Amino acid sequence: MKRFLILTKAMTLMHLRNGYVLFWNFVFPVLLMLIYGVVMSQYMDYMTPGVIVLNALSFGLVSSSTMMLEMREKSVLRRLQATPLPAGQLIGSYLVVNVIIGVLQSTLIILAGVLLYDVPVTATSLLLAYPMILAGLLAFMALGGIISGMVTKSGTATAIGMTIYFLLMFISDLVFPLDMLPNWLRNIVPYLPAYPVVQLVRSSLLETALDPKWLMHLLLLGIYGISATFIAAKLFRWEPKA
Amino acid sequence: MSKPIIDARNLIAAYGSMQALKDVSLTVEKGEIFGLLGPNGAGKTTLLACVEGLHKPSQGSVHIGGINVQVDSTATKRQLGIQLQRTALMDDLTVAELVEVYAALYEVYLTSGQINKLLARFDLVEKRNTLARRLSGGQQQRLALAVAIANDPQIVLLDEPTSALDPHARRAVWDIVRQLHNEGRTIVLTTHAMEEAEALCGRIAIIDRGQIVASDTPSALIANLQLSSMLKATVELPLEQVRSLPSVNNARYTGQHLEMETAKPEVTLTALHELAARSGSSIRDVMLRQPNLEDVFLKLTGHALSESN
Numbered sequence: 001m002k003r004f005l006i007l008t009k010a011m012t013l014m015h016l017r018n019g020y021v022l023f024w025n026f027v028f029p030v031l032l033m034l035i036y037g038v039v040m041s042q043y044m045d046y047m048t049p050g051v052i053v054l055n056a057l058s059f060g061l062v063s064s065s066t067m068m069l070e071m072r073e074k075s076v077l078r079r080l081q082a083t084p085l086p087a088g089q090l091i092g093s094y095l096v097v098n099v100i101i102g103v104l105q106s107t108l109i110i111l112a113g114v115l116l117y118d119v120p121v122t123a124t125s126l127l128l129a130y131p132m133i134l135a136g137l138l139a140f141m142a143l144g145g146i147i148s149g150m151v152t153k154s155g156t157a158t159a160i161g162m163t164i165y166f167l168l169m170f171i172s173d174l175v176f177p178l179d180m181l182p183n184w185l186r187n188i189v190p191y192l193p194a195y196p197v198v199q200l201v202r203s204s205l206l207e208t209a210l211d212p213k214w215l216m217h218l219l220l221l222g223i224y225g226i227s228a229t230f231i232a233a234k235l236f237r238w239e240p241k242a
Numbered sequence: 243m244s245k246p247i248i249d250a251r252n253l254i255a256a257y258g259s260m261q262a263l264k265d266v267s268l269t270v271e272k273g274e275i276f277g278l279l280g281p282n283g284a285g286k287t288t289l290l291a292c293v294e295g296l297h298k299p300s301q302g303s304v305h306i307g308g309i310n311v312q313v314d315s316t317a318t319k320r321q322l323g324i325q326l327q328r329t330a331l332m333d334d335l336t337v338a339e340l341v342e343v344y345a346a347l348y349e350v351y352l353t354s355g356q357i358n359k360l361l362a363r364f365d366l367v368e369k370r371n372t373l374a375r376r377l378s379g380g381q382q383q384r385l386a387l388a389v390a391i392a393n394d395p396q397i398v399l400l401d402e403p404t405s406a407l408d409p410h411a412r413r414a415v416w417d418i419v420r421q422l423h424n425e426g427r428t429i430v431l432t433t434h435a436m437e438e439a440e441a442l443c444g445r446i447a448i449i450d451r452g453q454i455v456a457s458d459t460p461s462a463l464i465a466n467l468q469l470s471s472m473l474k475a476t477v478e479l480p481l482e483q484v485r486s487l488p489s490v491n492n493a494r495y496t497g498q499h500l501e502m503e504t505a506k507p508e509v510t511l512t513a514l515h516e517l518a519a520r521s522g523s524s525i526r527d528v529m530l531r532q533p534n535l536e537d538v539f540l541k542l543t544g545h546a547l548s549e550s551n
């Protein structure tokens with residue numbers, strides 16, 4: 001346990017000392033809220049959960065997967081593999097660090113929503129929303145794990161992650177309502193990974209209620225999360241070269 | 243002789259279709275400094291990777307302290323202190339943090355005092371709160387060594403610990419390696435510098451193209467080949483004529499220098515002077531030297547240690 005804590009502290013420090021990571025993880029989400037506040041000021045209730053989910057999506061698909069890839073690229077993983085540290089503890093520690101960062105980001109976005117745009121949030125709604133955010137984060141990180149297992153360079157992972165992120169962001173009811181989409185697309189979107197998360201987060205945050213289809217959403221998310229974890233574990237590599 | 247502390251048998255290792263180790267066997271005794279000497283691409287890093295449990299050989303086995311690496315790599319990793327060829331630490335951590343975390347990975351928990359004591363050995367105390375990526379090359383190399391022994395291992399594996407270091411920094415690393423040896427640790431290091439192998443290692447294995455071509459003490463390797471003395475001179479003469487001089491076993495040019503292997507240097511030198519006088523060339527910088535590991539390598543592999551790939 002002590003080993004796990006020291007490793008987790010080290011990984012946290014390592015990421016918090018990186019200015020680039022700090023900006024994209026903590027400054028950018030708040031900037032995003034400010035920008036949306038300017039262009040869509042009367043929709044910020046609807047937008048805030050959307051921004052939480054799109055941020056979680058980019059974090060899982062891009063930031064957290066690049067974090068792992070950079071450790072692999074720089075042979076840090078290789079060096080860790082040479083120690084008696086079990087792989088499970090390394091992954092566990094990485095998950096803890098990333099979940100902390102991801103939850104902190106969501107908190108910043110909620111704070112911005114409440115303080116700047118009077119988004120109606122209560123203690124109970126937060127209690128309900130955080131587990132949903134967490135579920136989304138974990139599923140998105142597992143999907144990011146597939147990307148980092150497939151590619152060699154972190155640049156490639158960023159490009160792939162960004163592409164998927166942008167596609168999902170516009171069609172998943174995050175920032176544009178579903179009825180703006182053509183019919184055929186509207187029927188597919190509910191089965192994509194971002195849509196269930198935003199339904200769960202939006203209903204719990206704004207209405208302090210579970211979305212009517214919550215069970216179906218969670219089930220779908222679970223399927224994505226578990227199968228992605230399984231594939232990511234299969235693809236996991238320690239060494240930089242293929 | 244006691245049981246070897248590292249016992250590698252008949253290792254075959256490949257990357258795809260490229261065979262990096264072709265039936266390599268090696269034993270290291272407890273408390274010795276063992277050197278793997280070979281050119282780029284010889285398979286040194288791959289051999290260490292098999293011992294470290296980082297590369298799974300397609301055939302053969304490695305035992306460390308009697309434990310099979312493939313059976314219980316956690317137990318074998320625990321006994322090792324490791325420095326990889328590419329220094330790959332988490333460079334956004336400070337020097338002291340890195341030592342602490344790498345010791346902790348072996349479930350060794352160092353106090354701040356212990357960390358300072360360790361850093362003092364490597365002349366890194368003033369740098370304890372400096373980020374690893376802000377260190378100079380030599381300092382990073384010393385940090386990698388400090389990290390390698392943070393868990394107080396009995397066996398230390400160092401992959402080219404002095405490459406890319408200036409002569410002064412290189413000597414500092416040699417001193418550290420000797421200290422570690424004096425503390426009773428077993429050390430395996432790789433190098434492509436024959437003077438390093440000669441200066442540091444009790445025994446060496448010469449490795450080339452995935453095979454160990456010889457293994458012994460440096461002096462025995464040189465003696466066993468019964469190489470004669472090497473006569474060096476700066477002169478331009480046709481090689482066939484030089485080779486037919488009395489007592490010359492072999493001759494070659496390295497750059498402008500003519501190198502002759504000779505059983506009787508005085509006889510050869512006199513004859514060389516006569517030959518030069520006849521053909522009107524002048525001889526400069528005559529030097530006689532003892533054969534070294536470089537000559538052994540050349541004799542065994544047919545190519546030079548420093549130029550092969």
Ligand SMILES: Nc1ncnc2c1ncn2[C@@H]1O[C@H](COP(=O)(O)OP(=O)(O)OP(=O)(O)O)[C@@H](O)[C@H]1O
Nearest residue numbers: 241257260262280281282283284285286287288289
């Ligand atoms: N990850 C890899 N993928 C493919 N081939 C590799 C890989 N690592 C090493 N090789 C090849 O295996 C052979 C042995 O490499 P190795 O790194 O063990 O040599 P080395 O003796 O350590 O060389 P150097 O002195 O340059 O470090 C080389 O031909 C190299 O090209």
Ligand SMILES: [Mg+2]
Nearest residue numbers: 286287288327
């Ligand atoms: Mg090497």
